[in-house]
Amino acid sequence: MKKRPPGEIVRRIPLWIGSSLLLAALAGPLTARLLGFVGDEALIAALRAGWLPLLSIALAALATGYFRRRLAPLGAWIETGARGRAPAHLHERLARFPRDYWGFHLVYTLMAPLTLFAPDPAAIGSATFYNVLLSQLAIGVIIGLPAYLLSLDGLGRLVAHTGLPDILVSLKSKIVLLGGFLPLLSYSILMHYHWQSTHALGMDLVSLWALLALITLSITWVSTRSVAQALRPVEELLARSGASTHAELAELRPQSTDEIGYLTETLGRVFRRLGDQESYMRAIVDTAAEGIIVVDEAGVIDTFNPAAEQVFGFLASEIRGKPLSWLLPELTAEGEAPPLSAGERETVGMHRNGQPIQVSVRISRMETSGRPMFTCLVADITQRKQAEEKLLSAETRYRDLVETAHDLVWTLDPEGRWSYLNSACQSIYGYSAQEMLGRSFREFQAPGHAEADEAAFRQILAGEELVQYETVHLDREGRPHHLSFNARAHFDASGKVSHVSGTARDITEQKAFQEQLAYQAEHDSLTGLFNRHYFQQELERTVARVARQGESCALFYIDLDQFKYINDTLGHAAGDQLLVEISNLLASHVREGDLLARFGGDEFTLLVYNVTAEQAGRVAENFRALFEDYRFHCDGKAFNV
Template sequence: MVDELERTGARFSLLLFSGFLLIPVAGYAAAILFDILSINQFQQILAAGIVPAFSVFLVFLSLLQMQRLIMPLTTWAIQHPQGGNAPSHLQRQFQRFNFQFWSLLAVHTLLSPFLVFWSLDGSISSENHLAVAHFMLLQLFTTMLVGVPAFLFGLQQLGKFAGHLGLERVHVSLKTRTLLLAGLVPVLSYSLLIYYHWLQTGRLDKGYLIIWAALATITATISLLSISSSRQALAPFQRLLSRSGASTHKELSRLRPASTDEIGHLTQTLGKVFQRLGDQETHMRAIVDTAAEGIIVVDEAGLINTFNPAAERLFGYPAQEIRGRHLISLLPGIFVVKQQIDEHREERDIEGTHRDGSLFQCSLRVSAMVISGKRMFTCLVADISQRKLAESELLETESRYRALVETAHDLVWSMDSEGCWSHLNSATLMIYGLQPEDMLGRPAIEFCAPDNLEADRKALQTLMAGEDLYQYETTHLDRQGNRHQLSFNAKIQRGADGCIHRISGTARDISDRKALRQRLAHQAEHDYDSANGSKANSYIGKPRETLTNITRLIR
């Protein structure tokens, strides 16, 4: 980009320098060809030195002027590769090209005839004033015929800077270009031919004048038709620009072509593009306006630009009131903004300030974007007060449940689908003599007594088949090898896929109860054998009933 801008500036200066150099050469050559000057007179002019010095001075002055014009424009464009609106003094300099270019040509056209004949005759008198007039007229023709292409070339090169500098107004209209190319240049060419015939023959027939007039009329008609066609093609844009205020995408989408040329096709294409942009804007506006989260767009300084309805409900401010204020008024303590706001896409919990001064819990995510070369930030804000309250209640409930589980005398356990412990409470210390973490990940069947191993495997298979267990009694060994009679309750838990992913339950140590039952049963049998008297007779024939009653009492 930088190299291209520098080459454009160099081409502008070099080729305009060549154009200014060609103008006096073409003028003096035409004067010799039209017999206004002879070869000897031209040699005399060169020998005098005034005219060559003036022409060289004017050519290098033009080069200096063009350099002074193009260098600041090139420097600013290089320093601002993204483009923008150039300062007003550069805009004025950009628009001074027309005046400077034609002023230099006017100086050459008006002064060179007097300098030429001053060098030849020593003065301007009645004897040479006709020759001076002829020379001046011929210089005018050649200056215009050479100067117009050079002028249009300079405009073409300056046009390449317009995208970087911006345009405050039209520099040279299409009408002017059309008149120069399709009108002025052809008429000057016809006139130059008629003028040459007049100088060579000394007369001008009526037929030549009629032909000249016809050609000039045709040329003028073509020029006017071209201008009218251009106006018609640009009419949709001019009507749009003539409106007061900004135009919406909906209005821009109504652009319709008014010609069948490239401008008409471009107009139609732009209308379709604006229609798509309008649809996208409507879609995005609907998303922003109906979003559940508050959407706040701020600039790099933290000043609020966009404030959607959800943000209005969240903070209590209408968008018109809060727009332009600093984000710190809504989110104190988080954005102590000095230079810029940092982007963070992860969700952060912060405190927001409502319009009434109350604080509330909210979450914040910030993402960066670039609009027209300016960095902007989109802040997504959501009220999480209810969520925080629910989380607090959940944590409290979980804490109570965990305390209840951990202090329970019964074993609260879970195992995975492989039959390995995945959760155990602190009752393992009383039953197995081990901490819960020492047992996690180990198979439950590892703690079974050898004589109950087969029964426990069948019970585990029953669970894996999808059946729950209630009051299943078995025997496990603690770390010392002591036997503990346990009563298990187990319930399976299935995942979303329908497969068993966890088994949970409780287990109670019933060793003491089993021992007591055995002692009482033994005592009952002993009392039956040794019973006598009326008390013993009351149990004669009912030993089993007595044992059952005692067992129920124990339970």
């Protein structure tokens, strides 16, 4: 069936009513003529007088305009797109429709005989007058009934938009009207027509009328009783005072096998389903970890779950019906709906004891029976805020420690690019952290260390921890820095390396100090030659090698003459100068690879490798000649040594 818009239905109903009055005005006189209540001359005289046509047209126009005005506000309210139940005054207009409709038909039924007999006033009050009145009443009911039912059908389409607070026309009254009254009225008209035509009523015809009437009334009574029985569960439900739970409503059971019984069964299943859903939702709401507060468009609290009671300290019975601004004064004002938010927002709530509490709120909008409602999910984040503050404080302390640390704290990505460096990079590399981020550590490697560094980096990526790995990096000016690295790789959930982090210490000064100590442990501080301790160690290693491999070497022992004399007469400074000059003289005539050492005092030793006995003799002679030609000069004097 084509669905007509509400505005078209509102426009059609007055036309149906006006048309039914015109049809009743036309059929009434014709029926009176057919039944012999009015002759042709009297009917023609009444029509010529014009009162009957004028009454018919005027009353039809009046009824059309009246119902148009009555239904226009209803159509206007529906056209606004408003949802939910219509205002009470519109429902009052619907409730008066049956009375107003049959009122116009009753007015016409009473006025039509008067206008019909207006040319002959003496006939008013006669038996013929009352016969015409009764026939007009019957025709009014018969013709008015289809338009009445059609109008009720149109109004039924409208209440889908306005709601139906009460029954407008009961189903039982329709059955009585259609199944009882209308057939009996039809039987009576036919009986009256027969009597008017034959001027006689036999007992057989009266008995037939009585039998048909009895059968009709019996059928009507059984039908209304069946409908009453089918509607009894619903009527009992409507008759209850107060609200009914879904569990009670779920007890609806059908008491007929027709559509009403099926509808009752379906309604019971719906209520059972709603009861299950309500229990499910209530369990969710009551056991939810977050506070759930439902408010209307004015910000008045409707729902307050146990979690919300724990957050704010109020019982649901105490806070229900109060404004949300009592609990969340910074979020909304009294009388206003809470503002919608795309995500979580943090605000300050008020506890029952008057203490402010940190809460997070998420707000969503829904509609219930056409009314906007707002759901607020509230969580107490006081502990979380305290934890965040502690974490932030700890992070600040950690960052301060890292940034002020003398050691380099760093992070590399799996490709070896710096992703984090603390301020120690400035003192080591001469670059700021910002200048180094994104650059590879390979750019800072010193020549000769790249291969070892790459091997160490591969070990880290393989999951090995690097401890005190020493290498050399170059700073901004190209100066080498000895660095000691500690590092380890970090892996993501898939087992891939996400980054490498560690520390590095600049041990350049430490290395220099170690080298200095090693040098001092093996060299004479005055002459710079190897000392006695180192010479003895090297001599032992050489003797072992010679014995093992059959090599040959020569050991020379050199003792200076006149050293004690010069030292005693000219002073220790002169003695030290003599030792330095002799050391330089010997070093300048020793092959590279041979070992020259100051054995002690004025004694020197020389270890010459890979020489024969004959070559050793020539070496000794050369040194003797060298000293023979040497003269020590001090204070203008020359001394032989």
